[in-house]
Amino acid sequence: MSGTPGFLSLRGLERRYGTVNAVDVVDLDIGRSEIFALLGPSGCGKSTLLRMLAGLEGIDAGTIHLDGELLNAQPAHRRPVNMMFQAYALFPHLTVADNVAFGLRQLGMETARLRARVEEMLALVRMSDYAARRPQQLSGGQQQRVALARSLARAPKLLLLDEPMAALDRQLRVEMQRELREILRSIEITCVIVTHDRDEAMTMADRIGLMQQGRLVQVGSPEAVYDRPRTRFAAEFLGPVNLLDGVAESADRVRLGDRLLPTAGAAPGARITVAVRPEDIDLHLAPPAHGQALAGTLVGIDYMGAHRVLEIEVPGLPRLSVIVSGSAQKTPPPGTAVWLDWWPEDAVVLEETS
Amino acid sequence: MPETPARPWGRWLVIGIPLVWLSLFFLLPFGIVLKISLSEAAVAIPPVQPWFGVEGQWLSATFEHFRLLVSDTLYLSAYLSSLRIATVSTVLCLLVGFPLALGLARAAPRWQGILLLLVIIPSWTSLLIRVYAWMGILGNTGVINNMLLALGLIDQPLVMLRTDFAVYVGIVYAYLPFMVLPLYATLVRIDPALLEAAADLGATAPTVFLRVVLPLATGGIIAGSMLVFIPAIGEFVIPELLGGADTLMIGRVLWQEFFNNRAWPLAAAVAVVLLAVLLAPLWLFHHQQSRSLELER
Amino acid sequence: MSLRVAMIVVFVFLYAPMLLLVIYSFNESRLVTVWAGFSTRWYGELFRDRQMMSALWVSLRVAFMAATTAVVLGTLAAVALTRLGPFRGRNALGVLVTAPLVIPEVITGLSLLLLFVAMGQLIGWPAERGMVTVWIAHVTFATAFVTVVVAARLARFESALYEAALDLGATPFRAFVQVVLPVIAPALLAGWLLAFTLSLDDLVIASFTTGPGATTLPMVVFSSVRLGVSPKVNALATLLIAFVVLAALASWWLMQRRSAYRDT
Numbered sequence: 001m002s003g004t005p006g007f008l009s010l011r012g013l014e015r016r017y018g019t020v021n022a023v024d025v026v027d028l029d030i031g032r033s034e035i036f037a038l039l040g041p042s043g044c045g046k047s048t049l050l051r052m053l054a055g056l057e058g059i060d061a062g063t064i065h066l067d068g069e070l071l072n073a074q075p076a077h078r079r080p081v082n083m084m085f086q087a088y089a090l091f092p093h094l095t096v097a098d099n100v101a102f103g104l105r106q107l108g109m110e111t112a113r114l115r116a117r118v119e120e121m122l123a124l125v126r127m128s129d130y131a132a133r134r135p136q137q138l139s140g141g142q143q144q145r146v147a148l149a150r151s152l153a154r155a156p157k158l159l160l161l162d163e164p165m166a167a168l169d170r171q172l173r174v175e176m177q178r179e180l181r182e183i184l185r186s187i188e189i190t191c192v193i194v195t196h197d198r199d200e201a202m203t204m205a206d207r208i209g210l211m212q213q214g215r216l217v218q219v220g221s222p223e224a225v226y227d228r229p230r231t232r233f234a235a236e237f238l239g240p241v242n243l244l245d246g247v248a249e250s251a252d253r254v255r256l257g258d259r260l261l262p263t264a265g266a267a268p269g270a271r272i273t274v275a276v277r278p279e280d281i282d283l284h285l286a287p288p289a290h291g292q293a294l295a296g297t298l299v300g301i302d303y304m305g306a307h308r309v310l311e312i313e314v315p316g317l318p319r320l321s322v323i324v325s326g327s328a329q330k331t332p333p334p335g336t337a338v339w340l341d342w343w344p345e346d347a348v349v350l351e352e353t354s
Numbered sequence: 355m356p357e358t359p360a361r362p363w364g365r366w367l368v369i370g371i372p373l374v375w376l377s378l379f380f381l382l383p384f385g386i387v388l389k390i391s392l393s394e395a396a397v398a399i400p401p402v403q404p405w406f407g408v409e410g411q412w413l414s415a416t417f418e419h420f421r422l423l424v425s426d427t428l429y430l431s432a433y434l435s436s437l438r439i440a441t442v443s444t445v446l447c448l449l450v451g452f453p454l455a456l457g458l459a460r461a462a463p464r465w466q467g468i469l470l471l472l473v474i475i476p477s478w479t480s481l482l483i484r485v486y487a488w489m490g491i492l493g494n495t496g497v498i499n500n501m502l503l504a505l506g507l508i509d510q511p512l513v514m515l516r517t518d519f520a521v522y523v524g525i526v527y528a529y530l531p532f533m534v535l536p537l538y539a540t541l542v543r544i545d546p547a548l549l550e551a552a553a554d555l556g557a558t559a560p561t562v563f564l565r566v567v568l569p570l571a572t573g574g575i576i577a578g579s580m581l582v583f584i585p586a587i588g589e590f591v592i593p594e595l596l597g598g599a600d601t602l603m604i605g606r607v608l609w610q611e612f613f614n615n616r617a618w619p620l621a622a623a624v625a626v627v628l629l630a631v632l633l634a635p636l637w638l639f640h641h642q643q644s645r646s647l648e649l650e651r
Numbered sequence: 652m653s654l655r656v657a658m659i660v661v662f663v664f665l666y667a668p669m670l671l672l673v674i675y676s677f678n679e680s681r682l683v684t685v686w687a688g689f690s691t692r693w694y695g696e697l698f699r700d701r702q703m704m705s706a707l708w709v710s711l712r713v714a715f716m717a718a719t720t721a722v723v724l725g726t727l728a729a730v731a732l733t734r735l736g737p738f739r740g741r742n743a744l745g746v747l748v749t750a751p752l753v754i755p756e757v758i759t760g761l762s763l764l765l766l767f768v769a770m771g772q773l774i775g776w777p778a779e780r781g782m783v784t785v786w787i788a789h790v791t792f793a794t795a796f797v798t799v800v801v802a803a804r805l806a807r808f809e810s811a812l813y814e815a816a817l818d819l820g821a822t823p824f825r826a827f828v829q830v831v832l833p834v835i836a837p838a839l840l841a842g843w844l845l846a847f848t849l850s851l852d853d854l855v856i857a858s859f860t861t862g863p864g865a866t867t868l869p870m871v872v873f874s875s876v877r878l879g880v881s882p883k884v885n886a887l888a889t890l891l892i893a894f895v896v897l898a899a900l901a902s903w904w905l906m907q908r909r910s911a912y913r914d915t
Contacts, residue, residue, distance in 0.1 A: 056550050076553040083554045089547035093569040102565075103555030154556065364824060369738060372728035372794065376747040379791040383762030386769050400768050450664070453657035460654065469658075471903055476665050478844075478895045480852040482869050482876070483888040487668035490675065490684050490880045497671055497684055530665065581753060588755020590855055595876065605757045612761060612859075622765065625758045636753065643749050 006065075007032040007190055008053075008158060013062035015048050015214075022048040024214030026062070030207075033188040035181070037205035041237070042196055045214040050160050050194045054083045067157055077106070082156040086163045088147035090135035096146050097122070097131040103154040121149040124183065140168050141176055148183065159184070161193040165200055177203050198238050202226065210234050227277075230351050235275040242276045242320045243350075252344055257316040260292045262344035273350045278309065279323040280346035284339040285332060293339040296320070298332055312338060384629070391419055391622035401616045419623035429624065432602040433631065439518065439593075439603060440586040443525035447533040447582045448575065450526060455537035455574075456567075459544075470538065477531040485524050485595050492520050492596070520596035521603075525586050533578040540574030541567070573646055580639035584632055604628055669892055676885035683880040693882040694890075700883065703871050710851055710868040713782055717789035718846035722839055724790065725797025725846075730827075732798070733805045751795035760859030763788045767860065780862030788860040789853060793846035800845060804838035837905070844898065 008030040015023040023045045030036045038046040051057035053064060055076035064071040071079055082103065090099050100118045109117070122128045125145035135143055144164065151159060164180060165173045181204050184191050195201050201208050202222040210218045210225060210233075218225055218234045229235035232243060246256040248266035254274055263274050287293060299319070300311035307325040314320060322340065324331065332338070393402050394416055423429045458469050476484060491497045492514040499511040514520055544567065552562045568575075590605040597603070604624065612621040676694075680687035697703065728748050732741070751759065767777055767784050777784055812834065816826035832839070854869035861867065875881050 054550075054554055056554070076550070077556045077558055081554075083551070085547045085551050085554075087545075087547065089545060089551035091548060091551075091566060102552065102557070106556035106558075106561065150551075150555065365735060365738075368727050369731045369735065369740070369744065372724045372731065372798075373740060373744050373747070375724055376728075376744070376791065376794070379763065379766070379787055380747055380751060380759075383766040386765045387758075387762045390765050450661055453654060454661045457654045457658035467906055468903060471899055472662060473665070475895060475899050476669065478848050478899070479669065479892055480869065480872075480888075482852065482854055482872055483672070483884075483891060484668065486872075486876050486880070486884060486888070487672045489876070490885075491668055491671065493684070493880070495682065495684055500684060527664070527668070530661075584753040585755055588757050590757055591873070605755055608757045608761065609855075618765070621761060625761050628755065629758060632755075636750065639753055640746055640749055644745060 006030075007034070007067060008192075009063075009065040011063045011065075013049070013052065013064065014060045015045075015052060015057060016060050021045075021214045023052065026214075026216050028209060028216060028219070030190065030192065032190055035184055035191045035193065035204060035206050037193045037195060037201035037208045038211055039195055039198060039201040039208050039237070040211035044211040046194045046196075046211045047162060049211070050083070050162055050192060053158065053192060054081055054160055055079045056083075080154075080157040081160060082151040082154055082158075083160040083162060084144075084147045084151045084164060087167050088135075088143050090143060090146060090150070092135055094134075095131065096127065096133050096135065096138070099135065099146060100150045100153050103150065107154065117153060121153045124152070124187075125149045141172050144168065144176060144180075148180070152187070152189070157190065159189050159191045161191065163195055164193060165195070165197065173200070180204065202238075210237065228348055229275055232273065232275075232350050235348070235350060240278055240321060242278065242281070242318075243273055244276065244317060244320075245271070245273050248272050248349075254347065254349075256294065257314070259294055261294065261341060261347065263347040263349055264344045266349045274347040275350055276342055276347050278321040279307075281320070281322045281340050281342050283310070283322050283324060284341070285336070287339050288341060290341075293341040294320075295337065295339055298334050298336045298338050300334060301331060310338075312340060314340070387622045387625050390619055391626045392416060393619050395617060395619050400618065402618050419620045420627070422620065423623055423627060428602075429604075429607065432604045432607045433627070435602040436587045436604040437631075439521060439525070439601075440583050440589075443522055443529070443586050444533075444579050444583040446522060446526045447529055448579060451530055451533035451537055451578065454530075455534045455541055458534070458538045459541035466542075470535075473531050473534050473538075481528055482591060484528055485592055488520065488524055488527065488596060489515060492523070515596065516598035516601075518597065518601055521593050521601055524592040524596045525582075525589065528592065529582040529586060532581040536577035536581065537571065537574040540571045544570050573642060576638060576642045577646070580635055580642070584635050584639065587632065588628060669888075672885050672888045673892060676882065676889040678882065678885075681882060683882050683885060693886040697883045697886045697890075702866075703868065703883075703887070706866050706868040706871040709782065709865055713785050713789060713857075713867065714847045714850035716786050717793055717850040718843045720786070720790045721793035721797045721846040722843045724794045725842055726801050726839065728794065728798045729801035729805050733802050734808075748795055748798045751792040752799065756792075756853070756855035757859075759792055760788070760856040763791070763856070764859040780860060781865040782861075784860045784862065785857050785865060785867065788856050789846075789850040792856065793849050796845050796849060797842035800842040801835065801838050804835045808835065841902075844902075848895075 006029045008028075010026055010028040013023055013026040014021060026049060038049060040046045048057055052059055053071075055071070055074060055078075059072055066080065071081070091102065094102065097118050100121050101114055104114045104117055118131075119128065122131055125148055127142065127145050127149065130138065130142065130146075135146065138146065144167070161180075165176060168176060177200060184204075193201070193204060205222060207220060208222055208225050209216050212233055218230050220228075225234065226238045229238060229241075235241045235243065244254075244256055246254045246261075248263075248268050248270045249255050249260055250268050251266055252262060252264055253260045254263045254266060254272060261274075263272075266272050284293060287295070294314045294317070296312040296314035298310055299313045302309040302311075307323050308331055310322045310324060310331070312320045312322055320340065390402055395401060454473070458466060458473070461469055489496070493499070494511040494513065494515065496515065498514070499508075502508045503511065548566055548570070549562055552566045553559075557565065587603075588605040588608075589603060590609050593601045593603040593606050594609075597606075608621050608624045608628070611617045611624060675683050675686075677689050677691065678686055679690035679692065728744065731738075732745060732748065763784075764780075767780055771777055771779075808831065812830055813826055816830040817823065821829065852869060853867075854873050857867045858870055861870070872884055872887065876884055
């Protein structure tokens, strides 16, 4: 994390629709120049939260401070906050240059400075050659760049990105994610991104805030949220995972069936669920010496290019997925007996909240 | 749908039947109007020289009717007054219709259907009846005067019926749905995110309206205005029932020349000039229609 | 909020005059706008008015025939304009179809009358003007309205449905009749109703193109109203408004049902 904490500060933020709490008591601090991703499934309240920051949505309770200033009562057009809209919302009746100039005109900026600023912004997103075009004449990626230039032109203190890649096709997405991240880093802007795509959140953000039913359920760096999910929901939303129910034998041992496997931080005697990522499971073709590996049978193989996903059946447990990489020849055929184990820190004990 | 080479005659029937009907009963008549406007008047039934003049010389053209239209100030002032009344009514219609259309477009989707229906219903009832309704409201013993007299606000009835004011009210009332529908159609298609984007970029509500809503509604404004302006210029019923004897409108003049004076060639000449006046707005309307049809697809 | 107030004001402007017509149709007094107690006597007088009733019958017959013909022609024109791709004369058809929407009625009426007169002199038909000539005139301008309504619907029509029918072996004609027509049926009905009311309402074009023995209802109403307000006309207006409101409610109900059907 970079910058000083609390540049953007949310306290007890709430938004209700009838009896539903779209945003349910959110507390969050985001540092200056930090890129923060709000990640969650559709309907989790992330877009509502973003629109509250923009001033496009009312606030039922709580406060929003930006750079020490209370934003609550400021209407959208007065906030030092700009947003890149989901489908970009470029004005179809204006040229690219006029779209970028729109926000500057509202400031009453003199023509020479305005023109210079528009050129600067278009150069930043490498769209200088398209200034006279209309948005309809641009490709999706080009429209996105114009939308970015338009939202950056007023030099906002906070930039909001609403599903920035949703309107692009898959191929272009990866490319644009990288490019967008470079631009945002280069101008050191504070930024909140809303997305339902975990890869997008992990590639672009310094920190991720995972949202579920209006609440922030976990906040942390992409690695932290991925490797140490706190709930079943967090574990599953960030990627494929094996969820295994067992009883904690001691602080670092969990009983799964008739074997004891390593884990970390369990309360002895409790029924717990551990989450193990498929790539963290070690596969053995002979029983390891410690004698406490899960014994199972290989039942299926999915070839995914660089790696393979093996399906393993272990008596008394749900079917497990294991990811192995390396040469395909080394993969045993289905029906082979295999043994599985993992390192203690790779089996995360989940909170039984959900 | 793809073209179907298997049955080209089916394709030609689909195109041909409406094309022939409209050519015969819509296009051809204009040619005849032009021909009659150049014919001699006659004391006969019908009151024009026969189609084939004496000895088959059927192109015996005369410009006397057009000359009359130019020389007699009655006609010139009728054209000008029609243009004035139609222009003012169109602007009034736009001023009344725009907030209504905007309100419709912003209403909750489940209300839009019923509200739209409420706008259209009046146009399903008879124009004649709706104009007639205003006779009972604006007259000297009409609803408004009765109320004002009873309240003691006036002691002489206000003269409203048989004035230009009544004609404006009548045209706005009768043509309002034609203004509102195209306006609504364009306004409802404006992506709300554009308005939010404008506000996000610092535009105040009036600026959002002037710089985003209005430019994006241009198509609807043109279509609606033409749907009011063009028929209003030639309007007959409204000035006849609500206007005064001095409310000159060209539709009324044409009617009187035709029915009262039985001056068919002169009426035809009036129609020809009126059509010429309307060519520019007609072209504008057609241009707008085909553009929105293109967008539709 | 101010937008809502503006909307209410405009709706009052639209409906108050009609409401007043209805109220005063139940007025005992011959002076329409001076209230003299509730009465239905003008409805009785309306139905006993021979001239009005026979004019109504003429108008209904003309409107029915004109609307039906206009739906056929308008649907053909709409298909030609939206679904047949480019062809020679497409622009001409487009102009011919949209122009009658806005051409002032006095011009349309006059030009059609002059056509009928010329045809009568040239080929002996129509020898006399009457219901048939009014029918032709009404078809001509109502077709434009039907075309607009149907073309708007066809433009949104999912081509895959038609193509699926062809793929399953239907001829283009059968595919149109069995697949396209049922789907666009509500638009056809809307177009028919629009054409019907336009024809029923028309005064100007009918005045030009009619002949002896074919006086339409608006012509009778117009000559009576010209002389001032009349309680009988109020009664007639009330019946018409009631009819239109019922039709509107029915179409709204149909729309609701259809959208409920779509949602499930």
